[in-house]
Every structure is written in structure tokens, then in C-alpha cells.
Amino acid sequence: MLLSIYGFPPLVYRLHEYFYPVREGISYLQMKEYSPWWGSHQIQVIYIAIPVLETLLRLIPGLFSWWLRLWGAKVGKDVYWTPALEISDRGFLEIGDRVVIGHRVGIYSHIIKPRKADLMLYVKKVKIGNNVFIGAGSHLAPGVVLNDGKFLTLATDLYPNQKI
Secondary structure, eight states: OHIIIIIHHHHHHHHHHHHSOOOSEEEETTSSSOOHHHHHHHHHHHHHHSTHHHHHHHTSTTHHHHHHHHTTOEEOSSOEEOSSEEESOGGGEEEOSSOEEOTTEEEOSEEEEEETTEEEEEEOOEEEOSSOEEOTTOEEOTTOEEOTTOEEOTTOEEOTTOBO
16 A cells, blocks of 8 residues: 555656656647646656645655655755645755755646646756745745745745755
8 A cells, every 4th residue: 555655756756857847948738739737747747746744754854855856856955844844846846955844835836827828837956056945835846946045935836946
């Protein structure tokens, strides 16, 4: 049971990434070609729909960081994750050492916008340096870069490609 919930999806995701890698940048979702992002998102959607599955992992120090590494994220040492957190694209994270992520923080490595008769998808890694504090209720968009030692106050919204 645990293997099917926690082992199988990251394995399928990594295989999917091998054959259909998600590329950073702009693409469109209503094309005739297969969207690698859409496929990878569908593999992860169970953890967005049922957040308690990942919340349980955050109760054991170090386990959630290890979990994200299974998905291809780069996560440093001594990262503190609060129980209420939303991450949309696990493989598009780079997080340094000694980072504190506050309650109800959202980290989103993609955005979708209507564009004429199509949906534009923008994907880019979120990069968080060492010794960073992200205040409760903050949201980080694709391409956000937080340099070492930054302190985000409560409910800070960072927009695509913002560097702090």
C-alpha cells in the first residue's frame, strides 16, 4: 500500500521525465502534440488533491526533503517544512541549506494564462538560497530566485522571474 502511494508515482515521474522531459520556458497546452508538463502534472496531482499524503511526510524531520529529491528537486540540509504547504512541480525546485518555509506557503513553478484561442504555459525553476526564511502565506511564482540570507515577511507574493 505505502509503495503504491509513495514509491510508484516518483518512479513513474522519473521515467516520464526520461522519455518526455519538461522544458523550461513557454509552450501551449491546446496543441496537437503531447505536453510533457501535462503528463508530469497528472502524475503529481494526487498530492495536490489529497495534501495529507505529503503532510504526513513533513512530520518526520528530513523525510519530506528526501521525498522531493525522489522527484528530482535539489534540496539542501536543515530545511524546515511546515505541514500546510503547496508545491506544484516537485522536480523544478532548488533549495539551499537552513531554509524555513512558513505555514500555507505556495511554490509554483508554472503558470497558465489564456492566450488568444490557446492556453500559454510558462515553466521555470524556483531557486531558494541558503539561510532563507519564507513567511507564512507567501507565494513564489515560476523563475523566482531568493538569494542567500533573504527574509520574506508574512504573505509576500513574488511574481514570475522576480529576484530578491
